[in-house]
Amino acid sequence: MDLHLLDEDGSLRTVELGAAAAFAPPSGPLRSRTVYAAVHVIPRPASDTAPGAPADLDWEATLAFRRSMWRRGLGVADAMDTAQRGMGLDPAATRELITRTAGAAREALADPAIAPLFPAGAEVRDLVVAGVSTDQRPEAELSLDEIVEAYREQLAATEATGAGAVLMASRHLARAARSAADYESVYRRVLDAATAPVVLHWLGTAFDPQLEGYFGSTDTAEASATLLRIIGEDPSRVRGVKMSLLDDAAEVAVRERLPEGVRMLTGDDFHFSPLIVGEDGAFSHALLGAFAATAPAASAAVQALDRGGRAEARRILDDAERLARHVFSAPTFHYKTGVAFLSWLNGHQQAFSMVGGMHAARSLPHLSRTVELAAATGNLEDPPLAAARWHALLSLHGFGVPADDGAAR
Template sequence: MTDALQLTLLDEDGSLRRIAVDEAAAFARPTSPLRSRVVYAAVHVVPQAHGDNTPGAPADIDWDATLAFRRTMWSRGLGVADAMDTAQRNMGLDPAATRELIARTADAAREALEDPQIAAVFPDGAGVRDLVVAGVSTDQRSEHELSLDQIVEAYREQLEATEATGAGAVLMASRHLARVATSAAEYEDVYRRVLDAATEPVVLHWLGTAFDPQLEGYFGDADTSVAAKTLLRIIEADPAKIRGVKMSLLDDAAEIAVREKLPAGVRMLTGDDFHFSHLIVGDGTGTTEPGAAQVPGEYSDALLGAFAATAPAASAAVQALDAGDPEEARRILDASEELGRHVFSAPTFHYKTGVAFLAWLNGHQRAFTMVGGMHSARSLPHLSRAIELAATTGNLEDPALAAERWHAMLRLAGYDIPILDGATA
């Protein structure tokens, strides 16, 4: 009998401690489609380790590793939400790289559907937009302020380019619109004109100020209960144009209040990285068969950055729902939610560092680097807590590799971490 894998951790006061970790990855990949919930993981980009990914420099992306990470999500039955804030949009990912990322990911999704192992975990008839949705915004325009007409034009330009790839569109909250709109009516007018140009139903994205302080008062009011009425009017004006709503306010009560009022067929895709467990499980009775409409108010589907860091658990939880075991799904998601709360802790907009860190630990990139130099945005104790929670919630895909990489990082920082006999120290 071999000794358990030992993981050395670094606490806030600089002290070291060790815990034993199960060497086996906890969650298996599915062998059939996930049906009980629609789930997209909002994924990050992997930079070239040798690239000039310093603050202000154009993103130099390792396309092979970036696309391989997306294939990992698909192999677990999860869709991919790309070119969003998780991909460091507006924080290192420039407009040219954003457009290339969407095109490359859509092409990779098309190829993935030809892979029998990946095709087997998506419903029959699944297309590119079932595997990937991508952010559409106005950030290709460098001007600080645009007129409302220019904002509509910028949105429609990105929408056309995204739809041309075959990816589904997510209309992201626009910083330009937040700066110039003076009323709820102006938001409604801009969204109506953009939606008129959509050829397929889109997802609307409401991103809260914890993620982007520049979006204060989005949809016309700082009071989210008032702003929600604007959002609902936009949806109710033409629900056939709306595939779903991603809410990222970190306010589960606000999400439920909107969810209960959505028209039939419009999904709530939770973006709440603090409360996703009970929002997704709901009462545990809802199912998502191909072509079936969601019953409003029962549960939320998901479009989550947290699921880029907890993909094994996310897939396992939906498998449990498919098997009629909501209690097991809740147990899995509750544990992962603890990890999500840590990764997304204040300042929340630096959560991307934790996502990239866990991807590195799990062998999805060869170096812990990020475009824009953002891998320096979290402290070593913060990262230590992230690996501890990943280890105890089943979200380390190769625990021995994760321990080896983490311990090397501690040694580089000057900590004396011995190498033990046998495995990794």
């Protein structure tokens, strides 16, 4: 069938739409890489998605999306920036999201269709990790002691659900810290309160400009040294590090210096293919928003690595990365629109809508290129459905397509 596309000049063109890629789900646990998909949230279609309105989520669809990740053998990273943390997902909804996702993970471990896809003895924290920050405090400015208290409050609540913790970068801390020593002190006190090893998350300014100078410096090497000192003080408390700087050289430099037992989880949506496949036995694991949009491909790539198929894995991930580079193009923090758009095209949600009205953050030509790349890279799970929904969106905006191309389902 035909796929109609909209170019920047407003003209329509047509390409042939191919079949879905044959990305089979795994039959057992993924072994060679630890992979988490950082997933988005789905609002009720009839909810108020005006900017500033409390998030009103479609819990059935939101949790079903997480189960779709587990059915591919992928872990879920929840309540993070992909879930619009600090960008539409309010603290009350965040707390409920973590609780509900952890409960769904507990049910998944008893599901005969999902449990065999994870190692024997797996716990809730092996299926889901969740963001821990300080955003429940509405004040713009907090003291370092108040920041530690806020972190510890969220940490305790998250650990109580059984989910693993990801210590996210705090906007409060970015504003309050005056030196690298302030970061070291805050993280030391928060890590001391953790009952299980956590993941540390370094989010770059492309994703959140309010985090400029995080870890005490705008110089990446200096900030990396601070991060490594935090980890080195007690590596047993750190499960891994997620670096989201879109700087592959910086990630490799930190990865090479990590203590034994601490994993690098790439958050680099521009360079994840070579980082994950690796070379000379060195590689990164993954915690990626891009994999919320390309989960079947991500799973297939790790399955290929498990078989020793490095070239096959690289080909699959290169294609996924090509799509991700567009979805995450500047302004990068609007990438979540592309994730939700692909979720809608692939039938995971009823409407193309987002909390905070963020579904309007990308232009129609940008979304058209997203459809085109998803089709070309095998990341449309049901191509006829995706085409019908996309064509309906074009028609809604006055760009007519032939009637025999079908209506949206």
